[in-house]
Amino acid sequence: MSGIDLDEMRGRWKESNRQLDEQLGLDVEAMRRALAGRTRKAFRRHSRWLGFGLAMNAVVVVALLAFMIGERHDWRYLLMAAPLAFLALAELVVGLRQWSALKRLDLTASLLEVRAKLDVLRTRRLTMTKWIMLGSVLLWWPLLIVLLRGLTGFDLLRVLHPSVVTISVMVGLAFIPLALGVGVLLRRRFGGSPGYQRFLQEAAGRSWSKAEDEVSASLRFEQAVESGKVDELLMQPTGVPAAAAATLAGSKRATLAAIGFYATLMVLTVLFNLLHDGRTLYIVAGILLNLTWIPLMVTAILHRVALDKLDFGMDSERLRGILTGNVAMRASVARTVIALSPVLLLPIFGVAIHAITGIDVLTFFGSAGAIGVSLAAVSVSGLLFWAMRLACDTFLPGLVEAVLFGAPSRTANLLARIP
């Protein structure tokens, strides 16, 4: 490539403007018609679309308030609808502020001013998304119960064993600090890794992800300029290399299968909660089961999203970092699940045997026997955790592979095919 002198390029740039004006053409009449009609109509239609979203949100708030007034004598329903109404109201307020700020956005202001305003909007939306995500585990049962009551008048609370609601509330409450804590741990452990950075970008939303990609591309370019490898960078292919295409497709399918499997386990846990008779041991087990499937599911979804958005144009070290980072996070969760499995399997068997044969294993073994078996399971789990700490990445690789639907080996295979 010949050299680039910006001062010399200025003259040629202006000359290209003249040629562009000649070549581009502009059908003034078509533009006149568009300005008078369709384009402005399209613009208004989009504004209406934004307004429609806000209106729907307002309808939800009003419906929930009406529900609360209607159920004012039943404290249980009031308690369930109140956080939903609060969240919907908060979402409406954030949406209104965003809509109003976008309407007032002054595009004649300086670029930095406009960008700062967009960043503020993004931060508000991120905060809202974070609280919706943190509250989702706590609120999905109340949402279902309130929906059924509001739409059909059906009183699910009368049918459900109190333990189901108890479990959902406890799981939801436990999830909030746990998710915040896991966030801190992940930041400490994987903070610098490209996989974790990609996780944050995806959690923050598509626009943020795009902006981050641009910054990364800029950094890569600056590094390439520093090392005199601009030509190499520009020549890098951006599509999936032929050798890696089949492996990548296989990895995507396996990740999707894993997501489906974890979703099935979550549904089965609901069944578990419906079948047991509300004993403390089973309530605790129900909480543990939910808290086990959620991280498996979340990390699998993030892995799948990362695979979908792999950019083979980025430098191979970063690409490898994203792939290994995602699998490392999933493997870390899988190892914990394996170590916990003796404790988890015990109540699952207990409930399954009770559902199939009618035999209550707790009564069958007696209190002393049940405590003995439980202690044995806890001890085995403790031993497994100890072994896991010692072995780290080499802890029961076959089982980890099975829990993750072959993600580690598929990733290693994919890495081998990246130039």
Added chain:
Amino acid sequence: MNPPDLQDRFLSHLQDHKGILYKVANAYCSRREERGDLIQEMVVELWQAFPHFDSRASFSTWMHRIAMNVAISFHRSEGRRIRDALPIEDFGMDLAAADRVLDAQGDDVRALHQMIARLDDINRALILLYLEGYGQDEIADMIGLTPTNVATRINRIKHKLQREHALAGETT
């Protein structure tokens, strides 16, 4: 001024400066269809802001400022996007022909465009304005940086290009 007069004036300005729309869109969007959508979005925003345009000021400066803000907003997916925009060719704008003009300018112009596309959104705007011939003070005012900061950023980019040029010369 009645609306038809206003529209005539606007379209006349647009006709004279349509290259700016292409260059800004080209810097912020890699795909041709996206560029077409972005150009239409710029035109709508320009048209809506035109009644407030001070005719004593430079149209191209005003146009650059709005076009780049729309591009950044479009780029970050936060803006008011026209989802059912027409193909840009319906307005007589042949983006493929414009691409050919740039291709015909030579390898260094192509490389410069690639370089601009890899800069962050603010540096991208800064270099575009610099290449268009704006002075440091004007760029500083449009972007919201200090003139010193503008000069420093431009120098950094220049030095990098020169270093790259020297290294490329050594290897060939």
